[in-house]
Amino acid sequence: SQTIHQWPATLVQPVGSPLSLECTVEGTSNPNLYWYRQAAGRGLQLLFYSVGIGQISSEVPQNLSASRPQDRQFILSSKKLLLSDSGFYLCAWSASLAEDTQYFGPGTRLTVL
Amino acid sequence: DQQVKQNSPSLSVQEGRISILNCDYTNSMFDYFLWYKKYPAEGPTFLISISSIKDKNEDGRFTVFLNKSAKHLSLHIVPSQPGDSAVYFCAASAYGDDKIIFGKGTRLHILP
Numbered sequence: 001s002q003t004i005h006q007w008p009a010t011l012v013q014p015v016g017s018p019l020s021l022e023c024t025v026e027g028t029s030n031p032n033l034y035w036y037r038q039a040a041g042r043g044l045q046l047l048f049y050s051v052g053i054g055q056i057s058s059e060v061p062q063n064l065s066a067s068r069p070q071d072r073q074f075i076l077s078s079k080k081l082l083l084s085d086s087g088f089y090l091c092a093w094s095a096s097l098a099e100d101t102q103y104f105g106p107g108t109r110l111t112v113l
Numbered sequence: 114d115q116q117v118k119q120n121s122p123s124l125s126v127q128e129g130r131i132s133i134l135n136c137d138y139t140n141s142m143f144d145y146f147l148w149y150k151k152y153p154a155e156g157p158t159f160l161i162s163i164s165s166i167k168d169k170n171e172d173g174r175f176t177v178f179l180n181k182s183a184k185h186l187s188l189h190i191v192p193s194q195p196g197d198s199a200v201y202f203c204a205a206s207a208y209g210d211d212k213i214i215f216g217k218g219t220r221l222h223i224l225p
Contacts, residue, residue, distance in 0.1 A: 049212060090157070
């Protein structure tokens, strides 16, 4: 069966510090991968998605970036965090275009102080 | 421009009664619709989906109804149970699109 992992589970970082959140998927090959952010009262906002290694699509202009160095690894990064980057970050995967259901990881709670 | 709208931020329902969560969409290209349930500090979990070729899909206590002409779908939970208290997200996608568009969610409170 497929499993999706995210770490860390919680993170408190000062403004201006870098960020690296990692997501890995097990039990599937060539998944589509997604990064979302849930901010209070704003639902789930799609940040990035990837249909293959090295292929990243950005949905929202911001100071975040994403990379996919391996087939089942998706990384969310920032060089300098802003206060507004605080939120709950979720990674998700889906099998292919033919199956649109996405499955989510446990999330990372990021607080920028 | 919000393509998937959940106009009720919250809903309270008595335990044992029916919970009805509503969702409207604007993009006529959407052909696949999903509902997710989310507890605080956890990732959303997939609940039920429906393809545009159907108008109803049922899975246990959960039924999703789709009205394509009205661009409206609803999730019915019956009977409602305390564990159903959570935020419910409606989502939609178009054929061939990698992305799912989510609504802002509705917080469901099941009252004892």
